[in-house]
Each structure stands twice: as structure tokens, then as C-alpha cells.
Amino acid sequence: MSILFLLASLGVVNGLLIGFYLIIKKKRTVADSYFGLLLLALSIRIGKSVFFYFNREVDQLILQIGLSACIFIGPFFYLYSKALQKHEQDFKRKDGLLLLALLVAIIGIGLRFPYRSFPEIWNGYIIYGIYSVWILFTLLGLYYSGRMLKGVTLSPNKMNGNQQYVAAIALAMLFITCTYQVALFVGFTYIWGALIFSFTFYYLLGRALLTKKSITPKVPVQLLENGNELLAQVNDLMASQKPFINKGLKLDELATQAGMSKHTLSRVLNEVYEYGFSHYIKEYRVNEAKQLITTRPDLSLEGIGYEAGFNSKSAFFEAFKKIANCTPAEYKKFR
Template sequence: MSNQLLFFLSALGAFNGFILSLYFAINAKKKIFANYFLSLLLLVLSIRIVKSVFFYFNPNLSNVFIQIGLSACVLIGPFLFLCLKPYKEDEKQSWVKHVIPYLLIITILGFFYPYVEHKEIWRCWIVNAIYFQWFVYIILSLKYIQPIIQKIREKESLKRIDIWFLSIYLGVAFIWLAYTMAAYTSYIVGALSFTFILYLILLLLFFKNSNETTFFQEKVKYKNKEMDSEMQHLISQKLSIIIEKELYLNPNFNLEEAAKELKITKHTLSQYVNEILGKSFSNLIKEYRVEKAKKLLETEKNFTFESLGYDSGFNSKSTFFTAFKKITGFTPAEYQKSCSKSV
């Protein structure tokens, strides 16, 4: 009875993974490639899980099916990376370099070293290489999760889309860990992990707004209390204090500290920034810091870009480069070159 329950729970996740993959493929919005890659991510994960489930309960499973299941793992990392990666018009074909080479390599290996005849090579070398590649893409994908981690550090409220992406990332990382540690736990742990994580994601999907172009839409805040024009003008003037005193140069400067400095409530400041300025407090501070960095790029000469980021209030080089590129459309080096040309 316990084995039947274990089989049911682990197989159920794989089955629903296929259904959810089909759902995202059909409902993927035009030009939102992340939806397609999420669909493919769920598909290859489901193939891997199905292989695990049937191999665990039927060790005499066809070696060809085992090879397909293991080969699917080579695309889990790339599809995770691509579904989290922000879409850009000039990067329509960037998915090719992350998918096609691995497809060719695993196909060639599967042809010349089929699993049925070279089990030891697969177990000792090919599978380890696949899991290493999967891990590399987990690390590469981390840069797209960093803005969410930054929000958590700054104690900002997360949008549902943030929770969605974070859940996908942590879920795939946890499944990788479950399979990597299978030798010390149980082979079926990976399949059970997938079922558990999938249902967490389905719970998030339950709150999906069908009119949203991505997946989730944040509920309207403060709708029962509108801010009058006099208060808006007052806060607009007070915000200049942050710029004049360069309070944003403190890497740990957050909404709570700003509210205390400006002598207004945290709720009121948050409402003004979100509703009137149409951005988060974190993004507002990033804009102040980027403006500071631009001034330093235009006036200073003896510095490194890393030190420039710290001098502008950023707490890491990667955060600085990401914010600068997003706000200005240039990297710091590109911006510096454009400034020198205009002089």
C-alpha cells in the first residue's frame, strides 16, 4: 500500500507537469518567449521525472527510455535560464546557442554510446557532466533572481511575478539537489520533490489574473485612500532632501530610514512612490545612484568601474552594472565612451 501511494504521488507530479507544459505552450502570449521556455522546462523536467518513477518501480525498464530520460536533463538548465531571462528585441535568437549545441552533443553521444551498451560510461561520465551543466545554468540564472533577492534584503514587498520566478528558480535548484543527493537518500526523492514543488507553483497560478500579459498582477494598493495634491507637493519637496544629503549613497538605505528622515509615515511615502511616481522605492533609489554614477563618469578619470559602483551607493558590482544598463541603456564603459566623444 505504501509503495502504491509513493508511486501515485510521484507519478502525479509528472503527469500534471505534462498538462501544465501544454497549457503554457497554448497560452503563451505573442513575443513573450519566457512562456514557451517555461513550457519546455516543465516538459523536460516531466520526462526526467517519468523516467525516475518507472525506473524506481520497474528496474527492467527499457534502456532506450532511460537514455531519453537522462538526455532530457541536458535542457533543464538552459530552459531555466531562458525562461527567467528578460526578453529583448535584439536577442530573439539568443536561445539557439543555449539549446542547439547541447541537443547536438547529447544526440551524438547517444548515437555512438547508447546507454544499453555503455551503461558505465553514462553513469560515470555523461550523467555527471549533465548534472554539472545543469548546476552551471543554475548559477548563471541567479543573476536574474538577484533583483528579487535585493528586494528581500531591503524588506520591500514582492510582486506575485517575483514570487513566481523565485519559486521556479528555487524549485529547479531543489530538484537538482535532490537528484545529486539521491545516492545518500533515495532515488525517488527527486520525483517527489518535483510533485511538491509543482503543486506550490500551481497554487501561485491559481491567483493568476487572466488579463495580465505575464502571469500575475499586483493588487491595487491604497485604493481606499487617495492622496490629495497638497500632500503630493509636500512629499515631492521632501524627496529632494534625499538627493541634497546624498542619503542614497548608503547601500543599506531603505524605505523605513527614508520615512524617518523625511518625517512622514512609511505607508505615505510608499504610496506616493508607487502611485504617483509609478515605481518601487528600490527603483527610485537606484535611479538616484545611477545619476550619481553618471556624474562621476563625466568628471572623474582615475577609478575602476567597481569602485564607481560602491561610490554611487551600490553594494555590489553586479547590481551596479545591471541597474546602470537597465536605466541608461548603456554599460558604464559605453556611457563613458559616449561622454568622451561628445566633449
């Protein structure tokens, strides 16, 4: 019995740790975030199962928290699989609204009908509703996983590394979901769901350590569509509205003005323009300074730098020298 508890609980503890890591790490993808959230939801639900299996006197608040986490397991798996299959680089607003709606619903139900006071309602209507959401979105997640495994589903030896990860996660989700669904209706022990979670988790972790790769599959970076058109769109904005004059201009602010996401603008400036946001802004400021040197003889060189958007004399002279290959004074002398 102690070995069974150790195997089940170790997966829960490590699932929580890896889940938090995937959510907070700096270079995380959309898929990483959803996989981390999936691990957290599964760990909370399965942790509740482990506690209840070995201690029937567990506080009913823990039961409520564990059951509440169930409502996110299917949706997180669905969003994770969709992010992988569609190579998503940005979080979708509609996906955020879906999660927000589920969060508001489960918190509202929990406050109105706390498990401690209404166990019969939780074990009836509420849990059936939660499990329905779980299985519906799990099926959607399996659909997207299946699309990634198309043509190799029955031939594991033909799968690449990413497909093997996807297959392992999809099978684990299928077995865990079935275990809990069967347990709900026929009283089958759901400790097997905890064991499947632990074994799958350590399989993925072991592969990651042995191959020195991430515990989650990598999302291929698609070529940026209409990159030249998007850059032209930003160039038009810079020429007509001169947002670069704002000394504190940031990438997200320029993206908003250009009508695109921060991530898309970053890719445009790094992949199409090739030199990045900072150089792009400096180049426009230097060109503005050149025009001011020619048209505003009443301004000092330092004043021209400030008018062009630089926040200091040193920053202006350094950028001008780097981009124009001469100092502002030299440029003025030969105009």
C-alpha cells in the same frame, strides 16, 4: 508506496500537459515558452526517476531519454530567468544556438553510445558531463532570479505576486538540482526530487487558479526605445523604395527590409504610429494613388489602384474612402 507513486507521477503528467500548453498557446511570451520547455524537461527526467524507482527493470531506452533531458533543465531555467529579468520580447539567436548545440551533442552521444550497449559510459563520463551542464546553468538561472528578488529575498511578506512565483520556482529548482546531484554522488534517493517538483507545480497551479492569473509571471512591457527614430527609418524606406507596391507585402517582409525584427516593427506601428501595419500600408498606397491620379491621366481609377499596390478595385475604393474621406473619382474631379 502507492500514494508516493501517485504524488510523484501526477506532477509529471500535469507538468507535461501544462508544458505543451505554454509552448503552443497563441499569446505566449518568450518566458512562457522557456518555462513550458523547462516543465517538459523536468517532467521527462523526473518521469524516468519515478519509473526506475518503482520498477528497476525499466527499458534502458527510457533511462537514456530521461538522462538526456537533464542536459536541458539548467539551460531552460537560465533562459527563463533571463527572459523574465531582462523583459525579453524576442528570442535571441545566441540562445537558440546554445540549445541547438546541446541538442546536437546529446543526440550525437546517444547515437554513438546508446545506453543499452554502453551503460557503464552513461553512468560514468556522460552523466557527469550532463549534470555539470545542469548545475552550471542552474546557478546562472539563480543569479538572474536573485536579481529579480533583490531587496526582498529575506522578506517574503514584501514580495509582490510575480516575485513570489519567481522565488517558488527558484527554490524548487535549487532543491531538485541539489537532490539529484547528491543522489549521483552518495546514493541518496532522488524520489524526493519528484515530490518537490509535484508540490511546487501544484502550488503554482493553485495560486494561478485562486488568483485567476497565469501560472508564469508576467513580463513587464518596456517602453520602446527610439520609437520615433525607428518609425522615421521605416518612413524613409517606404518613400525611397516603395515596398508597399508589392500587393502581398507582409509585416515580416517589411521588417526585414527595414533592418529590424518583426516584433519591433509591430510595436513601432502600434505604439508610435498607433494604427497598425494594415492601416500604415493602406495610407502609403492611398497617397501613391493620389499622386498617380494627378500625374497619370492615362490610367483608369482601377488601374491606379493596382499600380499603387491594391489587389482589387473594392479594396482600393474602400481604403481611399476611409483615409482620404472621399472616393477616388471625387478626388480626381477636384484635382
